[in-house]
Each structure stands twice: as C-alpha cells, then as structure tokens.
Amino acid sequence: MRPNAVLLMALLIVSAGMLVAGCTAPGGDGTQPTPTETVTTPMETETPLETETPTATETTRVTTAATTAAGGGIATVEIAADNTAFDTNTITVPAGAQVTIIFDNRDAGILHNVAVYTDSSAAEEIFVGETITGPAVITYTFTAPEEPGTYFFRCDVHPQQMTGDFIVE
Template identity: 75%
Template sequence: MLASISPPRMTRLERLLILTLVIGCVTLFSGAVAQDGYGYGTTATPTANVTPTTEANVTITSPEEGAGVPAGNVTVSVNLTNFTLVEPTGQPNAPGEGHLHYYLDAVVPTNASAPAIPETGGYVVSTNTSYTWENVTAGAHNLSVQVVNNDHTPIIPLVFDTVNVTVGGNVTGNATVVNLTAENIAFDTDTITVPAGANVTVNFDNKDDGVPHNLAVYTDSSAAEKIFVGEIITGPATTNYTFTAPSEPGTYFFRCDVHPQQMTGDLIVE
C-alpha cells in the first residue's frame, strides 16, 4: 500500500506574495481596458476635441477712406463679424469675445502680451459698434478700431482697420450738422431744414434696443427717386450720415426705410 503524500503547505509569506501578484495583474489589466456598453473590453483611445472657428473681422463703414468731414464731432461706425462684444471688460479671456478699442491719430498696438494702449493719440474702450470723437480739430486725421480680448490685449492674428480723413477740408457748400434720434419707432422731429447745396452731416442716434433704423432722403413721399439712403443700424447704436442737399430749394421727403409708414418727415431746403 502506497503511502499518501501531502503537498507541502505554503507559508503565510508565500501566500501574501501570490495575492499581491494577482491584485497587481488585475489592476494593470483593468487600467488598459475600458468597458463598452455591452460589457466587452475595448481599448481606450483618446479623442481630440476640435472645434472649427471663424476669424473675427472689423471694418470701418463710416467715414470712408479719404473722406472730408466737417470739424467738430466725428462718429466712427464699424461692422464687426464673428466676435461678441461683452460687458464688463477686464474679465478672464474667452475665445471669440471681448471689446473694441477706438483710436484717434494713434499707431495701432501690436504687442500681444500687453494691453493695447497707444503711446500717443487718443483711445477709448467700447462695447459699441460706433464711437463719436468730440471737438476734432480741422486737418488730416486717422481713425482706427481694433478688436481686443477681455484683458485689453490684442487678439491674434491682429484684427483692426484704419481710415484717413480730412476734417474741415474738401467739404463743398455750407457745412450743416443735424441731430436726429430714433426712439419708440419714431423720429424726434418731422422736419429737417438745411441750406440748398449744403454738405449735410446727420448725427443719427438709434435708441431702440434690437430695432433696425436708418435715414433715407427722397424727392417726394413716393420714394421713387432717392437723394440719399443711409446704412441701416440696429440699436442702441449711433452713426453719422453725410450727403449733399439738393441745390433747388423746396420740400423733400425723408423716412426710415425699415418703418416707412411710422417714421417720416419733410426735408426743407432753403
């Protein structure tokens, strides 16, 4: 009769070593494999989060390059795309948002790591698509606008526009300035009087939030023959329109093209 041979017993240390190896293998395996929705292992693969973006763009729409404008208040109006103007300024930077810097007779700053503050000339921070420089003296001037981050540093690539104008020069006829406000779907006046042949500047203030308005001048109320049609702006915003009044005295017609029934008036040329 053969004697039974018992397997050697493992010591406590050997059992502990084996347990440690088993736990380590399980941990390594679980870290390299992710479970799919059905419980089967799939290899974990990092995915790139790529969001297409469109570059911002800004263009000065008024005054135009080389324009002659009357001395006094000069309004710069711009068209801004693919960028959101936010309040307040100075908060942490975020892609696609910030504000504008308007410059008068200044070199546009280009240092991406410093606030866009020119060494000379005037500048102002704004979240509006227009700004009026007050009491601009006669002579040659340049007007610029730049898109900047919330912390006032320029966005990269640089986005800006500049026009050169002559204030108080190249203005034919009598220079006449008119203030016109649109509010509650109405003009603040139904009569504008100007000299015959005058170079007319209309400081236009659209106070209706989210509502588009403009100023358009026609020979009569049929609006069949235009004298001047201004750009439509959505309020609250300001701009200035410049046109030459008819040389023949008489009563002409103006309106808002967006609201041709509610917003009308007479342009009296003397």
C-alpha cells in the same frame, strides 16, 4: 577807417539788432502770440460711433446748424429714433450744403436708418443711410439738393410711421 572795417562794423550792428529782435515776440512787446484753433469738417464718412443708451431723465434734442461757405455751406443735424419714431418731423438745410446727420438709434434690437427722397413716393433717392441696429449712433454725410424745396425723409424699415419733411432753403 578802412572800407573792410566799415563793412565789418555794419554787419556787427545789424547782427546785434537781429539778436535783440529775435528775443521778443512778433509784436516786439514781449507778449506771446495768440494761439489759433483749426476746425476740420469731415467730407464723407460713415463711421459708427459707440454711445450709451440714454436714461429716461435725459432729453432728446435736434439741432440744425448751418454756416455759409462756398458751395452751399455746411449743415449738421442730430436726429434720434426712439419707440419707433423720429424725434423730429422736419429737417432744414441750406441748398447745396454738405449735410452731416448724426443719427442715434435708441431702440434696442430694432433696425432703423435715415433716407432722403425727392417726395413721399420714395421713388427717387437723394441719400439712403446705412441701416443700424440700436442702440447705436452713426454719422451720415451727403450733399443737399441745389434746388430749394420740400423733400421727404424716412426710415426705410418703418416707412409709414417714421417720416418727415426735408426742407432745402
């Protein structure tokens, strides 16, 4: 065989192999690749969400979830105001975490917010959320203090009756 014919034959064999390989999934066994899910966490938003007023039979829930990640992690907290009271008196988050508070103001026609301060004097703010008239839901995002300890949260409109401990671990 001539050298050009050998080269042509080799190219045909390689091309045929590539065609056959291209007809199967990456594993070569005919199965489809497993889909993956991407979850995106917003970093800084204050977007009001529309919600329906809960019925008397619905229960109030507060969830604090944290996952470890670079920079302190992520914490998502759900908190509600109902009858001029928060549904929890303690929020716990990791130190330095990106905190998302989903605040549900269930009091029709009444202003509320969530604000976090260094202590109960409320002289030094860590975060002050927008005040909203209920019923409405808003999402607050801020960074928790790096220093572990017990801080203070409240509704600035009702600073005596709507308070709690903001614990940083």
